[in-house]
Amino acid sequence: MISPAPNIHRDIPRIRQLDEAAINRIAAGEVVERPASAVKELVENAIDAGARRIEIAYAQGGKGLIRVTDDGWGMAAEDLPLALSRHATSKIDGSDLLDIRSFGFRGEALPSLGAVGRLTITSRREGAEAVRIAVTGGAPGPVTPAALNRGTVVELRDLFFATPARLKFLRSDRAEAQAIGDVVRRLSLAEPLVGFTLRDVSDGGEGRVLFRADAGTGDLFDALYGRVVSVLGRDFAENALRIEAERDGFALTGFAALPTYSRGAAVAQFFFVNGRPVRDKQLLGALRAAYMDVLSRDRHPAAALFIDCDPHLVDVNVHPAKAEVRFREPGIVRGLIVSALRHALAGAGHRASSTVAGATLGAMRPEPSGPPRVYQMDRPSPRALSMSHAAQAPATPFEAPSQAPPEAPLAEGFADPSARFEAAEPAPGAEALPLGAARAQLHENYIIAQTERGMVIVDQHAAHERLVYEKLKRQMAERGVAAQALLIPEIVELSEGDIARLMEHEADLTRMGLSVEPFGPGAIAVRETPALLGEVDAGALIRDILDELADQGDSQTLQARLDAILSRVACHGSIRSGRRMRADEMNALLREMEATPLSGQCNHGRPTYVELRLSDIERLFGRT
Template identity: 70%
Template sequence: MSQQRPIIRQLDDAAINRIAAGEVVERPASAVKELVENALDAGARRIDVEIADGGKTLIRVVDDGCGMSAAELPLALSRHATSKIDGTDLLNITSFGFRGEALPSLGAVGRLSVTSRAAGEEGACLKVNGGALDPVRPAAHNGGTTVELRDLFHATPARLKFMRTDRAEAQAVGEVLRRLAMAEPFVSFTLRDVSGAAGGAGRLSFRADAQTGDLFDAMRARLGRVLGQDFAENALRIEAEREGIGLSGFAALPTYSRGSASLQHLFVNGRPVRDKLLYGALRGAYADFLSRDRHPAAALFVECPPELVDVNVHPAKAEVRFRDPGLVRGLIVSALRHALAEAGHRASTTVAHGVLGAMRPQGEGPPRAYQMDRPSAGARQAAYAAQEPDLAGFGEQSARVVTPEAHPEVRPGQAVAAQDIPQGADPAPAPEGAHLPLGAARGQVHENYIIAQTRDGMVIVDQHAAHERLVYEKLKGQMARNGVAAQALLIPEIVEIGAEGAERLLDHAQELSRMGLTIEPFGAGAVAVRETPAILGTVDAGAMLRDILDELDDLGDSQAVQARIEAVLSRVACHGSIRSGRWMRAEEMNALLREMEATPHSGQCNHGRPTYVELKLSDIERLFGRT
């Protein structure tokens, strides 16, 4: 039975544009991204976005960029027409857009109107409906460009079935605009929802005014506006450079971690990207400080010469490919770890805020306010004398707790008779060490929590968690100095792992050997494991090698062996640290505080939880209504 041979035919422009739109414009947020990036490429300093019904019925982007002339408008709506590259070098791309597909794709699936005016030119407007262009008409316009897209996907109604709710689509649009706003702190952005506004101003969903001054100051202020002030207060400045590749931005303290990766934002040459190499490097930098269910928060900007990165990987331009991915990963990991080490014992301020929130009474009505200031030393002395309880009538001696600084002959916490202390004695001076970051130990409660007094507040330290981190850092330091001890296997273990897997593992044999894992080729598709890290004891070499391969496939690098070694060191540190329930002398508590101040990363335990909480005196007074 004969079958008719298929005939090759040329698709018309309308079909080509609709196919391209399927790659470039997946949802309203994709359209907003393309239009805002065009505005940024045009040098805009103010960009206003309006949407209706999640962007399904209206998307309007207004910018004050360079604009276009009436003669350029039809060309701008032609496929692969762009002002950003000349086509001779696709590796030297310095703009957001360069494909020339966004506007014609949007015109193919919706009702598009572009109104623009260049300097020294008359304003003009061009409308497109389902790919059909109307004639260019004169239009009044102040300058820059206004793009209005109505009834997205009306020309391809099947795509509308895949749209989510108006609220979900509006949230996606807001997320796109916030990511672009983070990369451009000197540009003003607004987002309004004009659904049902009937010509009104609508609801302002997002606003970020242009910042001024130093780049890092502007970046911090913009990140505080987009990600929240808590992030800005608990983020560390990142600035590093290696072999022509620069890294800048802010990364949060480990104690400011999150349950998801929603606060991880990565940019390459100002372009927001979702690259597994960069996310893997970020995760690897925090691997020693967070448990697997916690995620760091960061906004990092990689800057490199255009020829070192390929942004022409996918039409959506959300993925990139580096010429030397190992260099970029190493730069991110080393820069973040250096910044975290420089932070020392610092913990996030949100820890204290959470404690205060849990302690604050939930009474009805406004809190009572005491109309008083903190009294002077003379006033306190007179008040103490007036408030001295008289228990003589009860046939027993008055008792009160004294401090070792005021009465060194008395053991801390011991109750003594009031008659043993001269009436009207001056209160004890501030303890020695109160001026230091973690203050001076004043006592211990429940045989696990150290209470220390600082110059302007108090610190509560979890003695077990703190000492566990200190021991862990010592063990890591010893391992770094002396190397990882390896134990030779009496009989080498042969692991069948396939020709490609064996080749990839052997490419990293030198790095694995430094971690105590020695492998050699053994025929086709197999490797022989001759040595394993001694600290791991008996290991399943096959399972370990497969884990390493999975990491290499996912991230381009593997930290599996190091992670296992550090997990063992963490368990050793846990068992070797001060246990809960042990009473500590004052000198031991102070020694622990001083060691914490001198040890990097001591603000969090090995699992990312805080080792101490700092409460300011003003916050404590607020708890008692002393405002």
């Protein structure tokens, strides 16, 4: 039978001091969750030591071996035993815990790793001899001489051998290796001027190089661009917008991808605060809000963004893993991210992802050139060939008619051609414009335009849908959101905390047509709702807004619903598929696309046009 109070003991427990080994193993549970956590701590130490080249090697997904080699400053013989003591660090002096300018500062990583594995540190400081120290299960050994040119080599074997229960919670070697790769790539983005090499030495020897990123050169943006190509791929770099913005002491830089270069999961979203990789839900929420109007809910943006500020404006000492931060003014940071990204996306205008053209070309398969190969079994004999020719010969000599024969009707099952060619000449110089001059309309839906360097295929319905949508949003911003008063105000019961949180955003809600006010203790009254939404469940809407406020500190629920209404209106009010357009109408649509922000994708993030370069088209036909 289960005790009703299992935590209540009959004997009064005595308070006792835990030994140092137990303390380190408990601390290791927070700092070292898996092999990737150990790699993160060791690589950050190497970066803090001024390393310009870091090599990471692992075996069995990091469970058997993790070795980090750097060319940093190194440590002297008297520093090694102190480095294995808890809360011993060279990063801070303890006088100001907010002025953090390094990755590490808590002094917990090395003693925690030594408490749960077999740790060996070999180091050499310039002008001194190389030395080594080993610690097993929290028990350090003596400092001994070693051989090393410069820097430090930290080797961790048999991770969690001292706490075997933790091994049961680790995933497969492949999954742990994937996590290590993600950590190394994230840190390499944080330090583009440092070279990184990642090896898998599970099979012994030098192992396999899984990732290599040479140290960048030039200014920081040039180095960052090269590192982005190494980590996120050339497709991301070619479809990314350069971000530079500043507000109230916060600077935002980096790259953000076009909406048409979106991902099916949030796997390409990187945030760095003062150079430190972080996973902060408020920053991720701001990124989603910036792309809210150009991506459907099942697509995710890609970005690598760096936030720099005075260290006193952000607290990085929130968790031992240092993956979370807390800003003194979170609203400023969120506003900076949203406004900077939206401004950059609007400035991109009609630009669409280059991968769209690549996918289009990839879908095209030219017919094989030259006569097909004829095998012996398929080759007819001379006798069969002559009989075939005789059977195909006309019975009477053919006489050419005096007039051309009437055009033969199309065979059954074939429709009339759906391509319409326009004889009207476009304006002079139209081909030099980004979207060129309209030449034809295919299937009453696709506009073919000619440019100086190729051709453009435009989805007329998707393009006009974005143009109408942007016009409706502009009108709503100028005139405001019309509100409809409820005949009987709807009373929604809430906790006092939820009421206070909601009333902090009362002005924003009123601007979007939702009027609320306190209604006695534990309730609010909804007096007006946005007219665009029609009949709406005010209670459910309020609770959705509160859930988002509690999770992200801001709410886009109401704005998203209004935008969805405008999107549907734009869809029904735009040029429909199947409508024939004159040449001047098609060219007018192209010119308006060039002048309208975000016209490169429709309201759901799909591309509105595909651009094919003439060189790519010629390659399809073997003309190169």
